[in-house]
Amino acid sequence: MNTVKDLLENHSARPSEDVWQKLNARLDAEMPVAKTSYWSGLSKAKKAVAAAVAGLVLAGGVTLGWMLFRSGESSQTGEMAAAKPLQKIESVAESEAVAPEPVVEEQAEEVLPVERKAEPVAEKPAPANVTEPAAPEKVEKTPVKSNVKQEVLPSNSTLAKQLAADPVLKNLSDESVDWSMPAKLSIPNLFTPNGDGVNDLFVIEGLEQYSSPKLVVRDKNGRVVYQNSGYKNTWGGENCPDGVYSYEFTFVYNGIENLATGKVRIIRA
């Protein structure tokens, strides 16, 4: 039973829609769509359609106006004078209306199946149907603190048993781990620089395992009272009255910088 593995491996969740928006913006910035791709072709086609529609509307409007004007027939000279330019406009409008149409079809042919045109990015497809069957999606943004009362799995005792039998959690002692090596430092929280030869220095045990040991000590007001970027366990609280100090100890292990912070008390009495 690999309960832990299964539960975690099968975890899926839907990211918020923002992520795609941001991703889309980054794609536009870093991988701009080339002019030859059908996507830009599509928008050209759309423009053509829009132009055609506008042209038709314009032509219709002009024609209508012209007919109304003509039916008025108040002044013959006016009619002749006005009709000519109007006709011109009409013909222009008509040619506009007609011209783009072949373009539209031409584009549409290049443009792959028609249904694809219908749902460009703007539309949000229903991903639940598209995604794999394995993913019953939970949109959950539960903050860490409120992870209560969402009983989904079988009774907790069963689960607890399953987890207890999980190879990941079982037989911890069997694991052969080499504890001898690394990562353990012991930093004192108190030392007594009174010259009695015991505990007179701020000694960090395990210090020698690491490179670039750097110590910075500050007093209560944040003033630096001691610093050494090659610390060798030599600080004895010089010029520091009894009290509590805070230290920052950085060191490099396996090429990674580590930081340990804490407080240390100086007592001389």
Add this chain to the structure above:
Amino acid sequence: MKEIDSDIEKIIAGCLENDRWSQRQLYDRYSSKLYGLCRRYSSSDAEAEDVLMEGFMVVFKSLGSFQHKSSFQTWLTSVMLNVAVSHFRNSKRFRREVYAEDMDMKGVVEEEEQIRTNLVADQLLELIRQMPEMMRVVFNLKAVDDYSFTEIATMTGRSENAVRNSYLRGRKWLMDKLKLEKD
């Protein structure tokens, strides 16, 4: 020979031509699963979303290197996983590890009872996300994604011993959180 349905092949082909529609299809198909992965490698949803986005950029840019040697899903997962690991590797958040691990554990003790009685997949996830950075990354790689200690050491830039210890500590950590009996 792995089978890949022709639908995905078309989408992949579209993505290779940098076609937005195909990219969106790919995203819709796989983002939930991959987001799940990002979530268990990160400590917050915001961080997970960053990693997810970064990962998809890498996917779109390096799709040409997908050789059909494994299933597409497997390839995607491994790309995303690498992005997730290097995200944390670069984030300098491996700092503080030495002491942070012990301290972090105390902060959440009072929640133990609730966690034990209401344990579900999501809560297991929440526990994982409360782990210190390095512990979480190692635990995920080892326990869930089946990498060897040697591989993990290479991926995270740490020694094999450090990785082993992180993993062991991770298991103990989880065990303690779940208050399970050790045997």
